Amino acid sequence: MDEFTPPPPDLAASPPPPPPAAISGSPTDFLKGVVGKKVIVRLTSGVDYRGVLSCLDGYMNIAMEQTAEYVNGVVTNQYGDAFIRGNNVLYISADEPL
Amino acid sequence: MDSSSSGIQEPFDLIRLSLSERVFVKLRGDRELTGVLHAYDGHMNLILSDVEETIMIVEPIEGALEGQGSVKVAKRKMEMLFVRGDGVILVSPPSRT
Numbered sequence: 221m222d223e224f225t226p227p228p229p230d231l232a233a234s235p236p237p238p239p240p241a242a243i244s245g246s247p248t249d250f251l252k253g254v255v256g257k258k259v260i261v262r263l264t265s266g267v268d269y270r271g272v273l274s275c276l277d278g279y280m281n282i283a284m285e286q287t288a289e290y291v292n293g294v295v296t297n298q299y300g301d302a303f304i305r306g307n308n309v310l311y312i313s314a315d316e317p318l
Numbered sequence: 319m320d321s322s323s324s325g326i327q328e329p330f331d332l333i334r335l336s337l338s339e340r341v342f343v344k345l346r347g348d349r350e351l352t353g354v355l356h357a358y359d360g361h362m363n364l365i366l367s368d369v370e371e372t373i374m375i376v377e378p379i380e381g382a383l384e385g386q387g388s389v390k391v392a393k394r395k396m397e398m399l400f401v402r403g404d405g406v407i408l409v410s411p412p413s414r415t
Contacts, residue, residue: 263407275328283329299342300413303332305362305406 251276251312258315259284263308267291270315271302280306333358336411341366343401344408348374353399361403369396 245253254273261269261282271287282304289297326332336355343351343364353366375390 265407269408274326274332277328277330281329283326283332299408299410301332301411303329303409303411305403305408307404308407 250314253318254312254314257318260313260315261304262310262313263304264310265308269302269304271299273312274301276312277306280309280312282306282309282312330358330360332411333362333409336409339412340368341412342408342410343406344410345401345405346407347405348376349405350374351399351401359403362406362409363403364399364401364406364409366399366401367397369399370394371396 255275257273259271259273261271261273261284263269268290269284269287270290271284274283274285276282282302284302284304285300287299287302288295289299326335333355337357339355340352341355343353343366345351350372351366351369353369355364356367357365371394373392373394375392376387377390378387
């Protein structure tokens with residue numbers, strides 16, 4: 221008879237599910253997860269470096285591979301390997317799904 | 319063990335592997351260096367020999383937009399150079415095969 225039965229109120233009021241794993245965790249977890257992945261590193265000067273993140277340390281010094289340097293969206297240099305001194309880093313952005 | 323393609327554990331390994339090699343260094347103030355890396359420390363203070371410095375000087379043109387101008391390039395050579403670490407932006411070792 222009753223074709224549509226709404227869910228019991230207690231179920232509907234259950235807490236929202238936890239966020240997906242990809243967006244949970246600490247900044248350190250993000251950095252651990254992004255090692256070996258393609259990233260975009262932006263420096264405070266506005267220059268971008270796109271490449272594969274080899275590793276990084278507590279100063280946020282960064283080693284990258286297959287790196288292309290972008291100034292105003294134009295490739296200005298390419299490096300097989302690059303060390304970036306951490307004090308220049310503004311952010312590290314994942315350039316592929318984690 | 320983290321074995322990325324070059325097998326380095328921390329960024330300074332990249333520099334250590336470049337000792338006695340010719341490296342490219344990008345500095346603050348639109349300056350670049352190439353030279354043979356003799357020594358470095360945790361500040362990224364560097365000792366380079368047989369150095370060529372390239373300085374990009376942007377001269378604004380009257381009537382042109384901000385950020386547009388003619389770029390002059392000045393070069394000079396130095397036998398031996400100490401680079402203070404805080405000026406370093408990027409160090410790139412020679413591409414190894």
